[in-house]
Amino acid sequence: MYKDIKKSIAELLVLPISNERKETLSALVAYVQHKVTADLDVNINFICTHNSRRSHLSQIWAQVAASYYNIPRVFCCSGGTEATALYPKVVDTLVNTGFVIDKLSEADNPIYIIKYADSVMPIVGFSKTYDHLFNPKRGFAAVMTCVQADGGCPFVAGAEKRIPIIFEDPKVSDGTPEQTKVYSQRSSQIASEMFYVFSMIKTNRC
Template identity: 60%
Template structure:
């Protein structure tokens, strides 16, 4: 992995994960553990309303965490209840925290290759509905990263399990002097929690 990502991972040790959050994350740990024990593919689709911020951060950090801890056959996806675009500040934040970002296409909904290691496939990031053909059609965990999507989308077709793991929306800081710090901190929180999840897999 890139040295700057390792430095970011080191910061996860300073992110406190309370017992309440560990309880929220427990069903995701259980899903992954059962798949690993059964030598099955571990497909996780992180879902938020617009697939623009939290779902992408969750997808990227979960994929990095699976590689860091050597958990096999993990592929992380993301989607929304509607398609918009990956928010530029998310791209900047991931770059600042060590990822290499390659823009594959430039239009209203850009497509990015998000690299964290030269020897591994990049995460492909772009906004899409959760049931887009790019995402798995069955056998996956649907992880709801925002309460609006969780309440507004009561049924996710094809999901083996639906798991709410919601995060505060950094969008509230957009256009303020605190924006960069808020996105940085939210990314660290999400990263720390995804690393905690994969650290528990045996």
């Protein structure tokens, strides 16, 4: 992994996680552990209304956490109940954390290549619906990251498990002097919780 990301990880690993949040995360821990123990692919689709902020941060940090803890065959993706665009402040926040990001297009819904190490495939980031062709059609956990998607999308076709893990929307800070701080805090919270999830996984390897 890139040096700056390793530094960011060292900082987020010491962030406190309440027992209440650990309980919220326990369903995802159990799902991942079941798949790893059975030597199966771990497919996780992080879902939010617009697939523009929290779902992308969750997808990206979960993939990095799986790599960090050497959890095999983890494939994270994200989607929304509608497609918009990956919000630019999310990109800025990730770059400030140490990711290397290239924009492949200047369209209304740009496609980004997101790298955290030279030795692994980059993450492809763009806004899409949760059932987009880019995402798995069956055999995945649907992790609902916002209240609106959780309430408005009670059934996710193809999902083996539906897991609500709600994060506060950093959008509330848009256009304010606190925006950079709020986005950084939300990214760090999501990262620390995804690292907690994968730190709890026991593999079959010695």
